[in-house]
Amino acid sequence: xxxxxxxxxxxxxxxxxxxxxxxxxxxxxxxxxxxxxxxxxxxxxxxxxxxxxxxxxxxxxxxxxxxxxxxxxxxxxxxxxxxxxxxxxxxxxxxxxxxxxxxxxxxxxxxxxxxxxxxxxx
Numbered sequence: 001x002x003x004x005x006x007x008x009x010x011x012x013x014x015x016x017x018x019x020x021x022x023x024x025x026x027x028x029x030x031x032x033x034x035x036x037x038x039x040x041x042x043x044x045x046x047x048x049x050x051x052x053x054x055x056x057x058x059x060x061x062x063x064x065x066x067x068x069x070x071x072x073x074x075x076x077x078x079x080x081x082x083x084x085x086x087x088x089x090x091x092x093x094x095x096x097x098x099x100x101x102x103x104x105x106x107x108x109x110x111x112x113x114x115x116x117x118x119x120x121x122x
Contacts, residue, residue: 002026002112004096009116012086020116022079022096030054030074033099036081037109038092038118045109048094049081053103063089083118091120 008020020036036048049070050059058070069082079096095111 002098004098004111004113006094006096006113006116009094009118011119011121012083013122014086014088014120016086018083018086018118020081020083020094020118022081022113024077024079024096024098027098028102029072029077031102033103033105033107034070034072034079035097035099035107035109036070036079036094037097037111038090038094039111039115040089040092045095045111046092047109050105051079052105086118086120088120091118093117 003025004022006022012018031053033052035050037045038048039045048061048064051070051072055072067085071080093115095115097107097109099107
């Protein structure tokens with residue numbers, strides 16, 4: 001079955017960097033658009049970034065554009081989120097999600113993995 005397992009979170013200082021990973025299994029990863037979403041304490045899910053199958057197309061929310069970089073390694077079925085110039089408001093649980101259909105953009109962005117917690121503190 002589909003499995004998405006996030007890792008790489010932790011404590012980061014404001015202005016610092018962190019790289020999140022999401023290892024996928026149970027589906028042909030290279031064929032699917034992938035997404036990062038986050039959930040801050042007490043709030044709903046927030047879309048962060050999207051990457052197409054193949055990686056040629058990438059989208060970012062306005063609040064992370066210019067600071068975060070999404071990438072993928074289809075050889076290892078791994079999705080990444082490089083977080084740079086981290087801000088207090090980036091503190092959240094981060095999840096990855098897959099598209100509903102192979103080769104198409106579109107997802108219900110529903111987390112299925114454990115998530116990885118990012119804490120921002122000096």
